[in-house]
Amino acid sequence: MSNNADLFKKIIAHCKEYGFVFPSSEIYDGLSATYDYGQNGSGLKNNIKDFWWKAMVQLHENIVGIDAAIFMHPTTWKASGHLDAFNDPLIDNKDSKKRYRADVLVEEYLEKIRAKVDKEVGKAAKRFGDSFDEQVFRSTNQRVLDNEQKITAISERLRKDLENNDLDDLKAMIEEIGIADPVSGSKNWTEVRQFNLMFDTELGSVAEDASKIYLRPETAQGIFVNYLNVQKTGRMKIPFGIAQTGKAFRNEIVARQFIFRMREFEQMEMQYFVKPGEELKWYEYWKEARMKWHKALGFPAEKFRFHDHLKLAHYANAACDIEFDFPMGFKELEGIHSRTDFDLGKHEEYSGKKLQYFDPEDNTSYVPYVVETSIGLDRMFLAVISQSYTEEKLDDGNERVVLKIPPFLAPVKIAIFPLLKKDGLPEKSREIMDLLKMDHHCLYEEKDTIGKRYRRMDAIGTPYCITVDHQTLEDQTVTIRERDSMEQERVKIDQLAAIVHEKVSINKVLQKL
Numbered sequence: 001m002s003n004n005a006d007l008f009k010k011i012i013a014h015c016k017e018y019g020f021v022f023p024s025s026e027i028y029d030g031l032s033a034t035y036d037y038g039q040n041g042s043g044l045k046n047n048i049k050d051f052w053w054k055a056m057v058q059l060h061e062n063i064v065g066i067d068a069a070i071f072m073h074p075t076t077w078k079a080s081g082h083l084d085a086f087n088d089p090l091i092d093n094k095d096s097k098k099r100y101r102a103d104v105l106v107e108e109y110l111e112k113i114r115a116k117v118d119k120e121v122g123k124a125a126k127r128f129g130d131s132f133d134e135q136v137f138r139s140t141n142q143r144v145l146d147n148e149q150k151i152t153a154i155s156e157r158l159r160k161d162l163e164n165n166d167l168d169d170l171k172a173m174i175e176e177i178g179i180a181d182p183v184s185g186s187k188n189w190t191e192v193r194q195f196n197l198m199f200d201t202e203l204g205s206v207a208e209d210a211s212k213i214y215l216r217p218e219t220a221q222g223i224f225v226n227y228l229n230v231q232k233t234g235r236m237k238i239p240f241g242i243a244q245t246g247k248a249f250r251n252e253i254v255a256r257q258f259i260f261r262m263r264e265f266e267q268m269e270m271q272y273f274v275k276p277g278e279e280l281k282w283y284e285y286w287k288e289a290r291m292k293w294h295k296a297l298g299f300p301a302e303k304f305r306f307h308d309h310l311k312l313a314h315y316a317n318a319a320c321d322i323e324f325d326f327p328m329g330f331k332e333l334e335g336i337h338s339r340t341d342f343d344l345g346k347h348e349e350y351s352g353k354k355l356q357y358f359d360p361e362d363n364t365s366y367v368p369y370v371v372e373t374s375i376g377l378d379r380m381f382l383a384v385i386s387q388s389y390t391e392e393k394l395d396d397g398n399e400r401v402v403l404k405i406p407p408f409l410a411p412v413k414i415a416i417f418p419l420l421k422k423d424g425l426p427e428k429s430r431e432i433m434d435l436l437k438m439d440h441h442c443l444y445e446e447k448d449t450i451g452k453r454y455r456r457m458d459a460i461g462t463p464y465c466i467t468v469d470h471q472t473l474e475d476q477t478v479t480i481r482e483r484d485s486m487e488q489e490r491v492k493i494d495q496l497a498a499i500v501h502e503k504v505s506i507n508k509v510l511q512k513l
């Protein structure tokens, strides 16, 4: 597990310097927890989205895609439970005027105790050397035992407070354990109150006509309300899925860690409609299928893990996360949830429309159960960038930063360099670019030395650089240089398309699924 604040800072700086991610409206000092994707970031993001879409929709005959509106009828959110229960417990510090999530303050406090325990264990391991038995130490050292007991008691009290919506006790606990404002050190707290995470706005241009609507906090509801439209018009037979990518909005109280938790983000969700009683079989299927998708990227297997939810939301009968080892440690990347018939059932109740499926196999009608896969595109982007960021010492003593992005996801696939800006080399380079640009995103670069041009392409993860020199004009060959090995090879121009295709094609990755 990594927890590397320096590395994270470097990745954020790299994203900005090389046109991947900028703070939103930066000329006005930015807007908190909102980011813009630059020329390379938008390319990488689109390629990740394409990979998801192809894996889900193109490879499954029984999954179709839709693109629903962000604005939805406000009753949607009453039915889904978001109006009443999509809340986080909020607390303000009266001195610093800073706002926090009360449960996160407690979680962070627990994290500090855990770190203390780990430090204690680490110190003992050093002291005792080879004879150290961690298990024995943890079960006998009084300081470790006291701290473990504290962790269990606080975690249990937090769980109960959240479950029973006991905000008074949550506040009492924060005071009892002496949590101070991380910024000011003050312990002068307000009451804890629930804060709904949905952004609202008004529909209609005349104030009197206006009705309150919401920016969707998840894309899933656009799928649920279209269940019948798609099932009927697509003549879909259960089991079948509806997939969608799109923006979602949450007024997160504490939004931080770069693009990990934002107020405007993008989701890629799929709802799989199944026969009641078969949902757990499909839940297991989608758990495995989604893990396979992640591992197809070729990242080390130990970077991913499942985290089963012990406490289930009221509408779920099974749920887990796929976690990724980000620079700040293992965190949720994707959720897989067996949501029963909760959503369709509620929409039936609130709309008065039947949302049932007639099963011709046994002549029964039922509200389908749903297994959902839900991944944040921005989080996936962060996973890819963090895993790809590599600092390398070269044989000649120099260093390079290279983004070892899986080639099929790289924003630019090929860079084409004329060795010199004269002697017909730029013209020949353009000719080659015209040949390749129909299939791949290419970039033409003629400034600076070839070495500097290589470094710039390494920094944005371009898998291939092609150099055109005087020999090219004589024998129609070029030098092609591969990003990771930095190996160079002289090849015929008419071989280029095949060489590049072999490396950057998405097909080979899709075949692994």
Ligand code: GAP
Pocket (backbone or CB within 6 Å): 217, 218, 219, 220, 250, 252, 259, 260, 261, 262, 263, 265, 266, 267, 269, 332, 333, 334, 335, 372, 374, 375, 376, 377, 378, 379
């Ligand atoms: N429809 C189910 C749903 O929305 P969720 O666990 O709340 O479930 C699913 O969100 C995924 O959306 C998460 O696993 C995460 O990748 C992404 N996500 C959620 N909130 C986010 C935020 N504030 N910023 C970025 N991504 C977020």
